[in-house]
Amino acid sequence: MDHLYWDLGECATGAVFEIELRGSTARVCLMDGDEYQAYVDGDEYEFFGGFYDLTPVVLEVPYDDHWWLIVDSNPDRIRVAVNQVFD
Template sequence: MNFTHYDLGQLDNGDVVQISLHGSAANIRLMDNSNFSSYRSGHQYRYVGGLAKQTPIRLQVPSYGHWHVAVDMAGLRGTVRSAIQVIRA
């Protein structure tokens, strides 16, 4: 699967990840280390986010840990560019 990956490092509960998209709608997935590994391997995983049609998208980090964002076009047409900003709580 093709996706854009952002390794956000350690984030705290309540931090906000803001994703800006340019182009088409895209799937935005905020995942911890374990779930990101499962996502890359094609296994079942959990995430915060979903289909983003408008930007910016703001996702709140649910718990302390190492976090990743994946931006993908699975099931969608078009192309997209993305940018990330972390807003500390």
Template sequence: MSEKSFVEYAWDFLERGSVLVVTLSGPANLRLMDPENFAAYQDGEQHKFHGGLARRAPYRIKVPHSGPWYLAIDLDGLGARGVRHSVDVQEPVKFEP
């Protein structure tokens, strides 16, 4: 089995409702995963993720629950050689009465 090639972003804690705003120079697969699914992804095993194929930037992914998160950016199946990327985190809006 060939080793998986990807770029990893990691956060010890993201709050539910935060939004990752991913800017890309070309199409890429974006996979937001909790630690368990990220470990399965690294091992080439079945895993669950939020995100998908990003064809246009910025691409937004909403964090479904609070906790640690990993974002993998890969080009699997795209036939591309590289893509520039950046990720910003927008905290959830808090309404005060």
């Protein structure tokens, strides 16, 4: 499965990430470790986020856990910057 990803590590409830997309629209997904593993395995999964064509995308961590950020897009056509703006 071709995707861009960032291991955000352990994040507390309310941590906020800002994602800047350039070059393409994309589906941006915030997932905990179990959901990310299901995504990689091709199983059903749940995520926070959605499909975005305007940036910046701002996502807030809903509960304490280890988090992953996934950007589904053509990696050759998109540039992504991720910044934590509140922890």
